[in-house]
Amino acid sequence: MTQRNALACAAARPRGVRQPTWLRCSRVFKVEYAVQALSLAGGLILWEILGWMLALPWLPPFSKVLTALVELIRNGEILANLMMSLRSLAVGFIISLVVGLVVGVLMGLYKRVDQAIGIYVNALLFTPHLVFAPIFFALFHLSDWTRIAVIVKYTVFIIIIDTATAVRSADPLLLEMARSFGATKGQIFRRVLLPASTVLLFAGIRLGMGRAVKGMITGEMFIAFVGLGGLVQKYGSQFDASRVLALTLVILIVALVMGAFVQTADRRMTRWAD
Amino acid sequence: MNGIFTESDMNENCAATAMLVKQRSEKIWALLLPAAVFILFAVLWQLCTINSASLIIPTFTQTMAGLYTLLFVRGDLWLALGQSDQALVLGYLISVLIGVPFGLAMARAKWLEDVAEPYTHMLLAMPTAPLIPLIMMAFGLGLASRVVIVVMFTFIYITINTRAGARNVDKSLIEMAKSFGASEAQIWHRVLIPGAVPAILTGLRIGLGRAINGMVAAELLLVASGIGNLLLEFRAAFEGGLLFATVFAVALQAVVLLAFMRALEQKLAPGVMYDNKSTGVGWAASAE
Numbered sequence: 078m079t080q081r082n083a084l085a086c087a088a089a090r091p092r093g094v095r096q097p098t099w100l101r102c103s104r105v106f107k108v109e110y111a112v113q114a115l116s117l118a119g120g121l122i123l124w125e126i127l128g129w130m131l132a133l134p135w136l137p138p139f140s141k142v143l144t145a146l147v148e149l150i151r152n153g154e155i156l157a158n159l160m161m162s163l164r165s166l167a168v169g170f171i172i173s174l175v176v177g178l179v180v181g182v183l184m185g186l187y188k189r190v191d192q193a194i195g196i197y198v199n200a201l202l203f204t205p206h207l208v209f210a211p212i213f214f215a216l217f218h219l220s221d222w223t224r225i226a227v228i229v230k231y232t233v234f235i236i237i238i239d240t241a242t243a244v245r246s247a248d249p250l251l252l253e254m255a256r257s258f259g260a261t262k263g264q265i266f267r268r269v270l271l272p273a274s275t276v277l278l279f280a281g282i283r284l285g286m287g288r289a290v291k292g293m294i295t296g297e298m299f300i301a302f303v304g305l306g307g308l309v310q311k312y313g314s315q316f317d318a319s320r321v322l323a324l325t326l327v328i329l330i331v332a333l334v335m336g337a338f339v340q341t342a343d344r345r346m347t348r349w350a351d
Numbered sequence: 352m353n354g355i356f357t358e359s360d361m362n363e364n365c366a367a368t369a370m371l372v373k374q375r376s377e378k379i380w381a382l383l384l385p386a387a388v389f390i391l392f393a394v395l396w397q398l399c400t401i402n403s404a405s406l407i408i409p410t411f412t413q414t415m416a417g418l419y420t421l422l423f424v425r426g427d428l429w430l431a432l433g434q435s436d437q438a439l440v441l442g443y444l445i446s447v448l449i450g451v452p453f454g455l456a457m458a459r460a461k462w463l464e465d466v467a468e469p470y471t472h473m474l475l476a477m478p479t480a481p482l483i484p485l486i487m488m489a490f491g492l493g494l495a496s497r498v499v500i501v502v503m504f505t506f507i508y509i510t511i512n513t514r515a516g517a518r519n520v521d522k523s524l525i526e527m528a529k530s531f532g533a534s535e536a537q538i539w540h541r542v543l544i545p546g547a548v549p550a551i552l553t554g555l556r557i558g559l560g561r562a563i564n565g566m567v568a569a570e571l572l573l574v575a576s577g578i579g580n581l582l583l584e585f586r587a588a589f590e591g592g593l594l595f596a597t598v599f600a601v602a603l604q605a606v607v608l609l610a611f612m613r614a615l616e617q618k619l620a621p622g623v624m625y626d627n628k629s630t631g632v633g634w635a636a637s638a639e
Contacts, residue, residue, distance in 0.1 A: 112465035120470070135488035193384035203560055203609045204602035205567040211582050212598055215407040215591065291478040298480050298572050306480070310572075313484025325481045332476045 137319040146323035154308065155327055162304040162331075165221055166293045169228025173285060177233045181240025181281075186270075191241065202234035206292060210299045224296040224304070231292030232285045239281020243274035279343040286339045290332045305331070409591035417592030418599060427581065428600055435577030438494060439566040442501025446558055450506040451551060454513025455543055459535075464514070474507040479565070483572050497569040497576075504565030509551075509558040516550020517543055549620035556612040563605045 121139055128138025137145075149155045184191045184198070206227065213226040247270050255269045297306025305328055312320040396411040409417065421428035457464040482503060490496040520543055528542050544551075570579030578601055585594040 109465055112462065113468050116466040117469045133489070135485045189380065189384060192381050193388050196385055197388065200602075200606045204605045205564045207564065207571055208567045208578075208598050208601045210571060211586060211594060215405075215586070215594065287476065291480070294478040295480045295568060295572070298483070309481045309484060313487070316484075316488055318485055318488060321481065321484050325477070328481055329473060329477045332478065336476055 134316065135318045137322065141319045142322040142326065145317075145319035146326060149320060149323055155305075155324075158304050158308050159327070159331070162293055162297065162306070165224045165296075165304065166228060166289055166335075168221075169225040169292065170232060170286065170289045172225070173229050173232035173236055173289065174282065176229075177236025177281070177285065178240055178278075181237040182244055184237065184241035185244025185274075186266075198234055198237050201230075202238060206231045207295055207299060210296060214300075219300065219302065224293070224300060227296030227299070228289050228292040231288040231295075235288060236281045236285040239284065240274075240278055243277035243281065244270055246277055247273040276347050279339070279347060283336070283339050283343065286335050287332070290328075290335055294328055405591070406589040407586070407591045407594070409595050413592035414595040414599065417590070417594075417596035421593060421596050421600065428597065431577040431581045431597075432600070432604065433577070435566055435570055435579070438497035438501055438569060439562055441494075442498045442565065443505060443559060443562040445498065446502050446505035446509055446562065447555065449502070450509025450554065450558065451513050453506075454510040454551075454554070455517050455539065455547065457510070457514045458517030458520075458547075459539075459543065471507060471511060475511070479504050480568055480572060483568065487573055492574045496573060497566070500569040500573065501562050501565040504568070505558045505562040508561050509554040512554025512557060513547060513551050516547035516554070519550065520546035549616075552612075552616040552620055556609065556616055559612055560605070560609055563608070567601065 124136075125139045128136050128141070146155075180194075180198075184195065209230050210223070210227055213223045213230075217223040217226060251269050251273060252265060255265045260268065293304070294306040294309075297304035298310050299306075301307055301310040305324055309321055309324050309328075312324070393411045400408055400410045457467060479500075483500060486496050486499050486503070490499055524542050524546070525538055528538050533541065567578070570577060571582070575583045578597065581597050582594060585591075585597065
């Protein structure tokens with residue numbers, strides 16, 4: 078949405094007149110952001126008022142949620158479990174990334190590989206992820222690997238498929254030219270295919286990260302033992318809505334930070350493409 | 352064509368035959384390779400587990416036998432699936448009824464989009480599972496809770512795909528309809544909805560995938576009924592074959608349903624697959 082406006086403004090501005098990014102079309106940005114900020118603030122106020130007025134057990138006012146959050150941070154429960162969660166997220170995501178990129182590149186480059194495993198990758202992408210948790214639990218019991226396996230199940234297939242699409246989407250003319258100038262297979266891969274597909278590659282990685290966070294929380298809730306998801310289950314079974322919502326806020330922040338992290342990496346590596 | 356073959360005819364003929372042969376061999380490869388992978392997988396699974404002492408990890412043949420038992424001998428898989436799918440069907444229908452109009456409205460009214468933007472962004476980025484305990488507190492442990500969970504998992508994906516599609520409808524068409532005196536209702540009916548159909552269909556497919564995920568999450572994280580019940584029962588009884596078979600059946604159901612949706616999409620909106628990554632429309636919106 079903001080992009081669209083930026084584009085519209087860029088078109089309206091005479092060429093060659095350069096201004097710092099934050100100055101361009103600042104008015105449009107302000108109105109939009111103001112509406113969004115107002116909407117968010119309005120939502121929070123409404124939540125607070127409804128929370129006090131209705132006094133529903135599952136809808137504590139926002140202020141109580143914040144109090145619970147501070148308390149959970151103070152007694153160290155969030156920090157300890159956040160570290161557990163992030164560790165398994167990191168391991169799971171890195172495994173998914175390595176496997177996803179390797180298998181995806183193979184599928185993109187070789188038609189036979191695509192024919193052989195394409196349908197299984199697609200099928201596994203579309204099957205419900207959590208239903209495999211009992212199987213992972215049977216294989217790995219209560220160890221960290223159960224949660225990591227759930228994260229990988231959530232993440233790896235979208236990365237494989239997007240990587241394969243990215244590799245396939247490289248401009249055939251570029252490949253032809255590289256070949257006619259006598260580039261070796263390795264050179265073509267490193268110098269042409271990889272750069273040409275980074276933009277799409279990162280689309281897959283971004284989607285993968287979003288899924289990884291979901292897999293992390295859902296897997297932990299299934300094990301109901303450790304991590305932020307484990308905490309959610311613990312306080313959920315005590316009917317402590319304030320703490321569940323406080324944890325939900327933390328999880329939301331984790332999800333947004335992870336998204337921003339991948340996006341920054343994306344911008345750095347694909348800056349040339351803009 | 353008077354009995355004289357020129358050289359170019361011959362070449363064409365040869366080329367056509369070669370193409371045919373090639374096409375046929377491609378088809379054979381496309382069938383043979385996945386089958387080979389499956390057999391390899393099954394054999395490896397069998398070899399890895401046949402000597403294992405674990406009670407809960409079955410061999411491949413045990414799993415297949417379990418699937419047969421569940422489907423045709425005991426038959427309780429049908430019952431369990433039926434019970435679980437109640438929440439899936441109801442929740443999915445509600446999500447469609449919320450998601451499609453909301454997405455269209457957001458595409459038509461800029462202020463609504465801006466107001467909803469922080470919340471759509473949050474709902475997309477955030478895992479839905481942590482809300483399950485709250486839903487349980489609000490709606491109890493029955494069907495209502497499971498339906499609400501499915502809706503929470505699903506509706507936002509239908510909304511944003513619909514929005515993306517309706518946004519892509521040519522603005523000049525809407526302008527023209529307006530200048531010919533079309534009412535807002537007519538604009539929706541004649542321009543907006545027909546133009547957004549391909550993206551709505553994509554949204555419905557992605558939404559169905561999410562709904563199945565929600566159904567499973569409700570079963571495994573909230574209260575075990577249907578499928579969740581079976582899984583717990585088999586795990587407690589160390590019936591590894593039946594446990595794996597149940598998981599396999601749920602996965603298979605999802606694949607079949609989604610393949611059906613994809614076929615529907617291709618039939619109703621041929622050629623316009625919104626999973627088009629070069630435009631980013633639809634695909635970005637499918638960011639689970």
